[in-house]
Amino acid sequence: MRGTGSRRVLLASIAAVLLLSACGGAAQPAASTAGSSGGKSVFTYAVNTPADNLDPVTQDANADIWPLANVYETLVGLNQKGDGYVPDLATSWDTSSDGLTWTFHLRSGVKFSNGQAMTSADVVWSLQRAHDTNGPWQWALAPVKSIAAPDASTVVITLAQPWAPFLADVSLFSSAIMSAATFKSATQATISKSPMGTGPYYVAQWVQGQKIVLKANSHYWQAGLPKTAEVDLPYVPDDNTRAIQIQSGQVDGIDAPAFAQLDQLRAASNLNVLLDPSTAVALLSLNTKQGPTASVQFRQALADAIDYQGLIKTIVFGNAKPANSFLPETTLFYNASQTGYSFDLAKAKALFAQSGVPAGTTLSLLVRSGSQVQQQTAVELKSDWTQLGINPQLELLDPAAATARYRQDDFQVDITGWTNDIPDPDELTTYALGFTQSESYHSQYHSAAMDALITQGETTLDTAKRQQIYNQIQQMAMNDLPIIPLYYAPYTVALSKKVSGFVQMTTGPWLFANVTVQP
C-alpha cells in the first residue's frame, strides 16, 4: 500500500505519546493504601485530612497534631480522660511555694528513635525553641522567664508570674522534646518534613497529600510497646470512600465516618463504631461590631430561636448534647449548671422586638462548601431564624474564600467549631473571648471585664477560686454572646472488630502504641 511506511511511523509515535503520558516519566512506584492482607504487623487507619507540617511548634492543624502524638512526647502527659496530668518524659516535678520555679526530673534511659539518649540539653533546646518561635502555640510558654539544666537529668523553669495552666502548657504538643543534636542547625523545611522524637513510632515515610507510614521505634522506653510494628495513615478525603474501604476490609479503621453513615457501619457484623468523648464544640461566631448582630438582644434572640434538639437530630443524628457553655464538657472548670439557651420562640421574638432591629432584616450566614455539616447547619438555622421574622441568607463560599472573609471580619454569622489541645480552659477562653489572638473568633468582642477575669483565671493558683472565676467567665460569655455554642458532638471512629487497644484522647490525638490487629 502506498505510504504505509510513514503511516506506521505516525501511528507508532501516537502510541509512544500515549505510552509516555501513561508512564509520566516517573521511576518511583506510586503509593498504595493496601497492606492489611497479612494482618497483625500493620494497622491501616484511613484519615480524612492530610498532614502538611510535622513540626510540633509551627504546625496548625489536627491532621498534624493527632499523628504526631505517636512520634513526639512531652515532659508531662495527659491522662486519657483529659482532666489530669501523668508523668511522661519527666517522672516527677516540684514547684516552689510562690509557684514561680518548676523543677522537672527527667526519666532515665529515654532514647530518640535514632538511638541517641535524651538529656536535659534536648529539653532546654526544645522548650526554648517553642518559647522563641513565632507561631500559633507561642502563647503556651509565654510566661516562661528562663529554662535551665543544672544537670543532665534535671530541668528548672522559672516563670515571670504565677501561672495556673502551666502544667497544661508543658503537656501541649508544641512543648514536645526534640533532639537538639539533630535539629539545632536544621532548616525549617527539614524540621517540618522529618520529625524525630522519643515516641513509640517514628515517621518511616511521608508522601504529602497521600499517606504517613509510622514504624515502631525500637528504642522506645516503655517495654513491650508499641504492639504493632507499622501504622499506615492513608489520606482518603471522601466520606463514602472511607466507609467502603472499611466495609470491604481494605483498611482496619477509619477516622471521622460521617454521622449519616454510622447506622450503616453499625449494621456490619465485622465493625465497631466508637463515639469517643471529645472536646469538640460546634459554634456560631457573630459579628459584634457590624450589622444586626451588633445588638446583644438580637444575638440573644438568635440563640433562643434555634431548635437545638432539631439541629442535633438532623446533623449528627442525635449523637450529641446541646451546649450550655462555650467550654467543652470535658474541660476543667466547665460549669455543668450554667444555664444555656433553649428553643423558646416567644422569648426570642420579645428580645428581637427590644433589639430595635427591623423585621425582615437580612442576615447573612457564611457557609463553607465541601462541608456537609456546615451546609446542613446553615439550612436548619435559616428555617429556625425565618420564624423570627428575619430573612437569613446563605453565602456558600469555598473554604479559602470564606477564610479570607472571616479574617477580614467581613461576615455576620460564621459557622465554626473548636477542639481543645489542653484540658485547661485557658487556651479556649483566651482564643474565643480574649480578643488578642483571634479578635474573639473575629466576632471583635472585646470587653475589659472579660479580659480582667481571664487574667485572674491564669494567675490564680487556688483551684476552688479558679472554678469561681471560670463560672463567671462562662456566665458572662453566655450573656454577651459573641459566640453561640450549639452542641457537643463525639469523635467518630469505625474499626474492624479485629482491632483492639485503639485510643483517642478527648483532645483528639490517636494513640496507636497499644493497638493490635488479629490476623
Add this chain to the structure above:
Amino acid sequence: MKQLQYAARRIVQMIPVLVLVTIVSFFLLKLLPGDPAAMVLGDKASDAAIAAFRHQLGLDQPLLAQYLLYVQHLATGNLGTSIIYRTPVMELMGPRAEVTGFLVVYSMVLGILIAVPLAFAAALHRDGWPDQLVRVVTTIPLVSPTFWIGLLLLLVFSVKLHWLPATGFGESFADHLVHLFLPALTLSLSFAALLARNLRAAILDALGRTFVDFARAKGLPRRVILYRHVLRAALVSIVTIVGLQLSFAIGGAVVTETVFALPGLGTWMEQSIFARDYQVVQSLTFIFAAGTIVINLLTDLTYSVLDPRVTVD
C-alpha cells in the same frame, strides 16, 4: 512530508493559544478571593506571620511582575514550587501523572473492548433484539453521573463480593491493572456507550457502501469484509470519539480519582484549587491545555492516515 509540514504549522499555532492559557489561568486564579498563605498557616496565624509568608512567596509583588516571572520560569521548564507541599511541582507531578495516565489509557482500552463488539452486534442485527438491547443499555451510562456509577461498582464488587480492592493504585503493573479496574471501568462506561452508538451508525453506513457490495461480489469472506473494510471505514469515528474523550477523561478523572481515593492529577488539582496552591493549579492547567491541543492534533493527523481522502492542508 505534507503531514510533517502540517504538524509543524499546527505546533507553531499552539504557541499563542498556550500563552492565552497562561494569562487566563494566572489572572483568573488571582481574581479568586482567598490566600494560600492564610490556608497554609491556619486560622490561628497572626496577620504579621501571614504577611511575612506572602513576602517569602513573592505574593506581595505586583501582579504583572509575578506573571512575567511565572512565564519566564515556564519557558525554561521550571513549574515552580508547590506552596502547600513546599516541594517543586515537577517532583510532585511524576507519580501523580503515572496514576492518571494509567487510568485514562486503561479506561480507553476497556471502553474500546466493550464498545466494538456491542457495535458490531447491534449493526449486524439491525433492529433485531441485540440492536434494541444495545441501544437501551448504552443510554444508562450516558445519563448516570460518574461518581454514582463508581460508588455502585464499589458496593457490588468490593463491599459485597470482595473481588476487587476498593481503592489505591498498587505497586506493580499487574497490581495496577487490578486496583484500577473499577475506576477505569467507571470512567470507560460513558465512553463505551457513546462509542458503541456512533460506531454502530458508522458500521451501518459502511455496510451500505458500494465497496462492501463490491467486496461481497468478489466473494471475499465475511470476516475479511468486516474487519478489513467495514471496521477500517468506521475507524475514523472511533478516532474522533477517542480524541474527544481523552480530553473529557482528564476531567472525568477528577471525579473518579476522588471516589476511588487515587493519588492522581485530578485529586491533586482539586486539592490545589481549594488550597489556592497557585503554582500547581497554573502548571496543571497549562499541561492539561497543552495535552488537549496535542491530542486534537494527533486526532486530525490520524484521520489522514486512516482515510487517504482526508487531506491535511
